Amino acid sequence: MSIEGRRELLARIVPRYRDAGRAQRAVMLDEFVAATGYERKYAIRLLGNPPPPSLRVQRSRSRRYGPEVQQALVVAWDATNRVCAKRLVPFLGELVPILEDRVHLVLTEDGRRDLLRVSAATADRILGAIRRKERPHGTSTTKRGPLLKKQVPVRTFADWADTEPGFFECDLVAHNGGIVRDAFLYTLTLTDIATGWTECLPLPYRTQAAVIQGLERAQMLLPFPLLGIDTDNGSEFLNAELLAYCEREAITFTRGRAYKKNDQCFVEQKNGAVVRQFVGYDRFSGEHAYRQLTELYRALRLYVNFFQPSMKLAAKQRDGSHVTRRFDAAQTPFQRLLASGALEASVDRRLARVYGALDPVVLAPSDRDPPGRPLAPREVCEGQWCRRRSTRWNRSRPIRWGRCGDTPCR
DSSP states (O other): OOHHHHHHHHHHHHHHHHHSOHHHHHHHHHHHHHHHOOOHHHHHHHHHSOOOOOOOOOOOOOOSSOHHHHHHHHHHHHHTTSOOHHHHGGGHHHHHHHHHHTTSOOOOHHHHHHHHTOOHHHHHHHHGGGOOOOOOOOOOOOOBOGGGTTTSOBOOGGGOOOOSTTEEEEEEEEEBTTOOOSOOEEEEEEEETTTOOEEEEEESSOSHHHHHHHHHHHHHHOSSOOOEEEEOSBTTTSSHHHHHHHHHTTOEEEEOOTTOGGGGHHHHHHIIIIIIHHHOSSBOOSHHHHHHHHHHHHHHHHHHHHHOOBOOEEEEEEETTEEEEEEOOOBOHHHHHHHHTOSOHHHHHHHHHHHHHOOHHHHSOOSOOOTTOOSSOOSSOOSSOEEEOOSSOOTTSOOEEEOOTTSOOO
C-alpha cells in the first residue's frame, strides 16, 4: 500500500476508532496493522494521536532571470551558432565582453552578473523553445583502396593519446545532393585531436592530387606544424602518392579500420557540425561554386576556431552495462591551443591580434533558413525550382526563389 493510501485509510478509521469500545478497537487495530504493515505500537500511536494532514503549499515564485538576461542569452547563443548550453555557458565569461565591445549587448551590472551565473540547465530551458530541428543526412562516396593497407598502420579511436597539437583526422565530404553521378565538389576536413582546430578546404575532384594540394594549403593556413594525419580507407587517401608525400614531409600517416566510423569520430563530428550545418546537402559543381566555397571557408575557419567552444572527454568509467562519461570545461580551439604552449611567441601575438579584431555576430549566420540551405548557387540548373541569388553574394543574406528553366543559374 502506498503512503497516500495509508494516510487515506488512517483518516477514515480515526473517527470510528475514537467512538468504538475496547473490543471493537482491538478488531479495528488488527485490520489496520494487516492492511498497512505498521508495527502494532506505532499503529496505536497513529490512531490515538494522528498527525495533521499534509498540505502541499503552492508558493508563488517569480522568475529569477528577466527579459534582459533571456534576450542577452539568445544573442550569445546565436553568436556561437546555437551550440548546446553545456558548451555555451562556460564560454560566456569570454564571449560577453566581446559582444559588449561590439555593442551587440548593452547590459546593466545586475544583468551581466545574472547572465554569467546562469546554469546550463536553466539556459537549456530558456533556449528550448527556439531550438532548431535536426538536419537530413548525406550520402557516402568512399571507395575502398586496399592496395596499401599493409603499409599504413591502423589507429583506432582508443589510441588517441596525443596532447601535442598537430595530429589531424582527415575526411572528405561530398556535395552531390544525393545523386552520385557526374562531377561535383568535395570538402577536405581536417580536425586536430588535441585542440579541435578545424580546417575546411574545397576540392574540385576526389583525386590523389587534389588531396595532396589540400594538405599543402592546410600547412600554409595552420598556425602550428602538421605532424600526422589519420584517414579512412578511401582510395583518395590510401595511394602511393599520398604515402610518398607524407614520408617526404615527415608526416605520420595512419588509418582507421574499415567500416568503423568511430575511428574518425573527431572529424566525423566536424563534418556534421561545421560542413553540413553551414553548407548543407545540395549539389555543388563548377568553378563558380568552388570560388564561393573557398570564400565561405575563409571566414568559417575564424568563426569555428575562435568562437565555437567544444568539450573533450576527460574520463570514462564503466559499471556493468552503464558507462559514465566526464567531460572537461568547454573551450574554443584557440583557447586550447594557447593553453598547450605549442605556439611560438610571434604566432601567439599574431593570433591574439586577429582574435581581438573579430566580431562573432558578423561571422555567424544572421538568418535561420531551413536545414540544408546551400551557401553557394548551383553552376547548372536542372530545370526545377532553383535558388537564385542577387548579384552580390553573401552567405548570411536570405535568398529569393525563381524558375530559370534550362539556363545556367549564375
